[in-house]
Amino acid sequence: MAGEKEIRTQIASIKNTQKITKAMEMVAASKMRKAQDRMNATRPYSQKMLNVIGHLANAHAEYHHPFLIEHAEVKRVGFIIVSTDRGLCGGLNINAFKAALKAMQDWQQQGVGIDLCLIGAKGTAFFKRFSGSIISQVSHLGDTVHIGELIGTIKTMLDAYTEGSIDRLFLVENEFVNTMTQRPKVSTLLPLVAEDNEELKHHWDYIYEPDAKVVLDELLRRYIESIVYQSVVENVACEMAARMIAMKSASDNAGELIADLQLAYNKARQAAITQEISEIVGGAAAV
Amino acid sequence: MAMTLHLDVVSAEKALFSGTVSAVFAPARMGDVGIYPRHTPLVTSLRPGELKIEVEGKEDQYLYVSGGILEVQPHVVTVLSDTAIRAEDLDEAKAMEAKQRAEDALRDQKGDLDAAKAQAELARAAEQLRMIERMRKMRK
Numbered sequence: 001m002a003g004e005k006e007i008r009t010q011i012a013s014i015k016n017t018q019k020i021t022k023a024m025e026m027v028a029a030s031k032m033r034k035a036q037d038r039m040n041a042t043r044p045y046s047q048k049m050l051n052v053i054g055h056l057a058n059a060h061a062e063y064h065h066p067f068l069i070e071h072a073e074v075k076r077v078g079f080i081i082v083s084t085d086r087g088l089c090g091g092l093n094i095n096a097f098k099a100a101l102k103a104m105q106d107w108q109q110q111g112v113g114i115d116l117c118l119i120g121a122k123g124t125a126f127f128k129r130f131s132g133s134i135i136s137q138v139s140h141l142g143d144t145v146h147i148g149e150l151i152g153t154i155k156t157m158l159d160a161y162t163e164g165s166i167d168r169l170f171l172v173e174n175e176f177v178n179t180m181t182q183r184p185k186v187s188t189l190l191p192l193v194a195e196d197n198e199e200l201k202h203h204w205d206y207i208y209e210p211d212a213k214v215v216l217d218e219l220l221r222r223y224i225e226s227i228v229y230q231s232v233v234e235n236v237a238c239e240m241a242a243r244m245i246a247m248k249s250a251s252d253n254a255g256e257l258i259a260d261l262q263l264a265y266n267k268a269r270q271a272a273i274t275q276e277i278s279e280i281v282g283g284a285a286a287v
Numbered sequence: 288m289a290m291t292l293h294l295d296v297v298s299a300e301k302a303l304f305s306g307t308v309s310a311v312f313a314p315a316r317m318g319d320v321g322i323y324p325r326h327t328p329l330v331t332s333l334r335p336g337e338l339k340i341e342v343e344g345k346e347d348q349y350l351y352v353s354g355g356i357l358e359v360q361p362h363v364v365t366v367l368s369d370t371a372i373r374a375e376d377l378d379e380a381k382a383m384e385a386k387q388r389a390e391d392a393l394r395d396q397k398g399d400l401d402a403a404k405a406q407a408e409l410a411r412a413a414e415q416l417r418m419i420e421r422m423r424k425m426r427k
Contacts, residue, residue, distance in 0.1 A: 152381025
């Protein structure tokens with residue numbers, strides 16, 4: 001059995017760790033609430049935008065935007081992968097990366113090349129060793145992300161699609177189900193599939209200013225950006241929730257460890273006292 | 288019946304305005320437009336400028352938009368406002384920046400080097416531990 005003093009120092013060091021994990025848990029909890037608010041605040045924009053796009057798609061514009069055209073042959077695909085900047089958030093990033101790798105493998109088996117666009121420092125560190133080419137990257141966005149910081153990164157991928165250097169564009173993100181559950185999700189960004197919605201079937205004859213091409217181009221670009229932006233904001237909420245849970249279980253584990261050590265410490269102390277008494281008794285008997 | 292229209296102003300980061308108004312004035316790309324109820328359907332992009340919202344019986348409201356898109360239907364008006372300042376060449380510059388960052392990240396092998404160094408040190412420490420263990424056994 002280890003000595004009393006050693007156990008005592010071990011308990012002290014675990015207590016320190018527990019203090020840190022508890023603090024991180026509380027910080028993550030309060031940040032999560034804010035992130036969730038932000039996440040909900042982004043919803044109306046893409047919803048309205050989807051409405052407008054739906055109206056336009058039903059308005060029979062003579063112009064077909066490149067984002068709406070499906071490339072028949074797939075030679076190269078693009079992935080936008082959203083990850084966090086910091087660690088200590090459980091399996092959040094790894095789960096998303098696994099989902100991404102699985103989707104990539106399917107394409108690679110068909111001999112399709114892969115271009116990557118990485119958002120977040122963890123994704124950059126992970127996919128640096130990956131054989132696909134990294135086209136663009138952005139990280140250190142902080143907890144409050146602004147759409148302006150993402151425009152450039154997204155544009156590289158959109159341009160690649162317009163030029164025909166990639167034939168599909170996917171988004172890998174974490175879906176915020178609830179505080180306990182975050183689910184990795186791979187979704188198709190491009191080509192955009194116009195949804196057939198009965199509600200939107202009435203025929204509007206829009207006037208386009210300056211013209212349909214310019215307006216559609218701006219609209220679709222913003223739409224994709226807003227989807228990616230939304231997923232980044234959602235990812236922040238996921239990160240905070242995952243960190244909160246991870247830190248909570250770390251604190252709990254530390255508590256268990258301390259309890260075990262405390263027991264061992266008490267036993268060691270008791271043994272030492274018993275030994276001392278028996279020595280004294282033995283000594284007294286000898287006299 | 289009072290003539291009104293429903294206005295929604297949303298940006299990517301949050302909803303800015305939603306409600307019934309009597310008229311909207313917006314800085315459209317081809318010149319300012321005033322939208323009253325029963326306006327003909329219109330889709331236009333916006334310049335940076337002021338959005339004036341008229342509500343009956345209330346003071347006019349002003350909102351700044353840094354560009355975006357305006358959609359008009361006879362009784363529903365939607366403004367999709369930008370939060371960032373946008374321009375073709377500005378976007379281009381940002382795209383170039385993102386590419387540059389990717390290249391930098393790839394070239395920056397420092398992180399890997401540190402990991403390799405740490406790994407070597409770890410191996411050495413493990414070897415030392417094994418040595419100590421062996422010596423202890425021999426002494427016993």
